[in-house]
Amino acid sequence: MAPALVWLTALMVVPCALVLALAFFRRGIYGGIEYTFTLENFGLVFDPLYAGIFLNSARIAGTAALIAVVIGYAAAYAIAAAPRRLQPVFLFFAVLPFWSNYLIRTYAWIVLLNREGLITQLLRWFGYTGEQPSMLYTEGAVIAGLVYNYLPFVILACYAPLSRLNPELAEASRDLGASALTTFRRVILPLTVPGIAAGAVFVFVLSIGNFVTPALLGGGRFQMIGNLVYDQFLTANDWPFGAALAMALIAIMLLVLMAQALAADRASGRAAEAKGDADG
Amino acid sequence: MTSSPARAFGMRTILILVFAFLYIPIAVLVALSFNKGGLPTAWSGFSLKWYASLAGNSAILSAALNTLIVALVSTAIATLLGTLLAIGVEMRRQYGKGLEALIFAPMIIPDIVLAIALLSFFSMLNLTMGLHTIILAHVVFNLAFVCSVVRARLKSFDWSIVEASADLGASAITTFRRVTLPVILPAVVAGALLAFTLSVDEFIIAFFTAGAGRASTTLPMQIYAMIRFGITPEINALATIVMAVSITALTLSQRLNPGITGQ
Numbered sequence: 031m032a033p034a035l036v037w038l039t040a041l042m043v044v045p046c047a048l049v050l051a052l053a054f055f056r057r058g059i060y061g062g063i064e065y066t067f068t069l070e071n072f073g074l075v076f077d078p079l080y081a082g083i084f085l086n087s088a089r090i091a092g093t094a095a096l097i098a099v100v101i102g103y104a105a106a107y108a109i110a111a112a113p114r115r116l117q118p119v120f121l122f123f124a125v126l127p128f129w130s131n132y133l134i135r136t137y138a139w140i141v142l143l144n145r146e147g148l149i150t151q152l153l154r155w156f157g158y159t160g161e162q163p164s165m166l167y168t169e170g171a172v173i174a175g176l177v178y179n180y181l182p183f184v185i186l187a188c189y190a191p192l193s194r195l196n197p198e199l200a201e202a203s204r205d206l207g208a209s210a211l212t213t214f215r216r217v218i219l220p221l222t223v224p225g226i227a228a229g230a231v232f233v234f235v236l237s238i239g240n241f242v243t244p245a246l247l248g249g250g251r252f253q254m255i256g257n258l259v260y261d262q263f264l265t266a267n268d269w270p271f272g273a274a275l276a277m278a279l280i281a282i283m284l285l286v287l288m289a290q291a292l293a294a295d296r297a298s299g300r301a302a303e304a305k306g307d308a309d310g
Numbered sequence: 311m312t313s314s315p316a317r318a319f320g321m322r323t324i325l326i327l328v329f330a331f332l333y334i335p336i337a338v339l340v341a342l343s344f345n346k347g348g349l350p351t352a353w354s355g356f357s358l359k360w361y362a363s364l365a366g367n368s369a370i371l372s373a374a375l376n377t378l379i380v381a382l383v384s385t386a387i388a389t390l391l392g393t394l395l396a397i398g399v400e401m402r403r404q405y406g407k408g409l410e411a412l413i414f415a416p417m418i419i420p421d422i423v424l425a426i427a428l429l430s431f432f433s434m435l436n437l438t439m440g441l442h443t444i445i446l447a448h449v450v451f452n453l454a455f456v457c458s459v460v461r462a463r464l465k466s467f468d469w470s471i472v473e474a475s476a477d478l479g480a481s482a483i484t485t486f487r488r489v490t491l492p493v494i495l496p497a498v499v500a501g502a503l504l505a506f507t508l509s510v511d512e513f514i515i516a517f518f519t520a521g522a523g524r525a526s527t528t529l530p531m532q533i534y535a536m537i538r539f540g541i542t543p544e545i546n547a548l549a550t551i552v553m554a555v556s557i558t559a560l561t562l563s564q565r566l567n568p569g570i571t572g573q
Contacts, residue, residue: 032398033391033394034391034392034394034395034453034457035395035412037391037449037450037453038412038413038415038416038450038453038454039412041428041431041446041447041449041450042412042415042416042419042424042427042450043412044431045424045427045428045430045431046419046423046424046427048427048430048431048434049423049426049427049430052430101328101331104324104328105324105325105328107321107324108321108322108324108325108328109325111317111321112321112325120325122564123329123332124328124329124332126557126560127332127333127336129507129556129557129560130336130511130552130553130556130557131510131511131513131530131533131549131552131553131556132511132513133513133530133533133534133537134339134533134549134552134553135335135336136537137339137533137537137545137549138335138336138338138339138549139335140537140541141335141338141339141342141541141546142334142335142338144541146352148338151352178331178332178335181328181331181332182332185328235418235420236420239420239421239422239423241422241514242513242514242534245538246537246538256420256422259422259423259426260422263426263429263518264518269430272426273426273430276422276423276426276427279420279422279423280419280420280423283420
């Protein structure tokens with residue numbers, strides 16, 4: 031196991047530590063790195079211009095996570111309600127697109143959304159003759175791309191707790207006079223919160239650091255943190271600031287993951303309570 | 311769960327809508343790769359000419375060759391290292407928190423962060439970047455994935471048969487070859503296929519660690535450049551081939567080792 035650990039240390043731990051260190055240095059006059067300690071890169075992260083991009087990224091990533099969870103949960107619920115022998119087949123086909131190339135899945139949306147794309151043609155076929163709606167290079171296109179790309183994972187994450195759900199719990203709830211909606215809200219939903227949280231966190235974290243989807247579907251008009259990091263390293267040549275941005279990204283990610291662990295903890299506590307109530 | 315006709319209808323509708331959402335974009339993309347006309351959207355008859363034009367595109371062919379080299383070499387190294395790591399961790403059953411974090415990190419760390427970290431690292435070492443640096447980078451996440459697939463298999467492995475083999479006088483190598491390997495082989499092959507697919511499809515880290523110049527352009531980098539330039543049926547044809555390769559590898563992997571796609 032030693033060679034693998036050496037590999038991970040040399041090519042992941044050390045480079046990441048290097049980026050962390052880089053964030054405390056100053057950008058040289060000609061784009062190089064000046065080795066004097068400074069905190070101004072982190073200060074710059076909170077500059078209104080960049081803080082605005084952070085908030086914007088968080089809003090787009092949050093919207094994508096919310097939509098993906100609603101669709102993914104419904105899909106997982108329907109799969110879990112299907113006959114047992116069909117469930118693995120549905121699940122396999124739900125996850126399959128996830129394993130194909132990310133760029134290609136994003137490109138598929140350019141093909142659909144461009145001015146002469148399928149959606150425009152469908153609108154025309156239904157008799158719409160007005161101005162061509164411009165769907166590409168909008169925030170909606172970016173969100174659609176993110177939801178599309180990460181939906182399979184949400185389905186998988188929500189399916190796990192839904193498939194383990196004891197059907198007797200829902201029956202007991204109905205026998206005790208709860209409506210279908212109450213049963214869902216008070217019994218099924220709390221027991222499946224860990225799956226929802228895992229799915230939402232996954233979409234949020236991957237979306238907020240994404241630079242491909244905003245670049246391709248947003249046409250560069252919607253900067254997200256990922257694009258900002260990309261720019262600092264490949265065009266603006268301000269590596270220390272890029273490093274600080276990457277560290278901020280990691281910090282957000284860790285915060286979200288901690289919140290998820292907390293939610294899962296509380297949910298399992300509540301689940302134990304609900305189970306105790308049902309058993310008693 | 312109770313089954314009323316209305317409920318069953320509702321469930322079926324959800325499944326149809328979700329699978330339509332997942333597969334229509336891909337289906338349109340694939341269908342248009344066989345489109346005769348140059349327009350990327352309006353259908354004007356069946357043709358294979360875009361596939362033929364791919365075969366004559368030297369930039370795409372060299373990118374495909376680069377991708378194959380990167381994927382094969384990084385998969386070979388990652389499979390060896392990842393399998394040994396999995397055996398080492400599971401045999402000792404010492405799951406230190408730091409060790410777990412180290413093995414798990416490459417799978418959750420955002421691509422862009424690993425990409426800039428490696429770019430900074432390689433340029434600080436004054437390393438000339440090219441296919442070799444992409445390979446070094448791809449092994450990082452590939453070995454983590456191979457390790458997790460093999461570990462899952464080893465969870466149910468009865469280590470007492472390894473002891474029995476040693477007691478019966480087999481050397482460590484013979485024991486590995488005759489006892490451990492046959493048990494984990496399906497997982498190792500499944501992990502390797504997964505690693506190969508991930509490497510073939512990986513764009514961001516390759517983009518940052520490829521260095522300047524076209525010589526080390528991989529297929530995803532080539533596709534990204536083409537997409538930024540605009541929609542052409544040629545991209546559709548290329549995308550169809552790449553998707554077919556990854557889906558075949560993943561389906562094989564799934565058959566060898568059910569559960570790899572999360573089931």
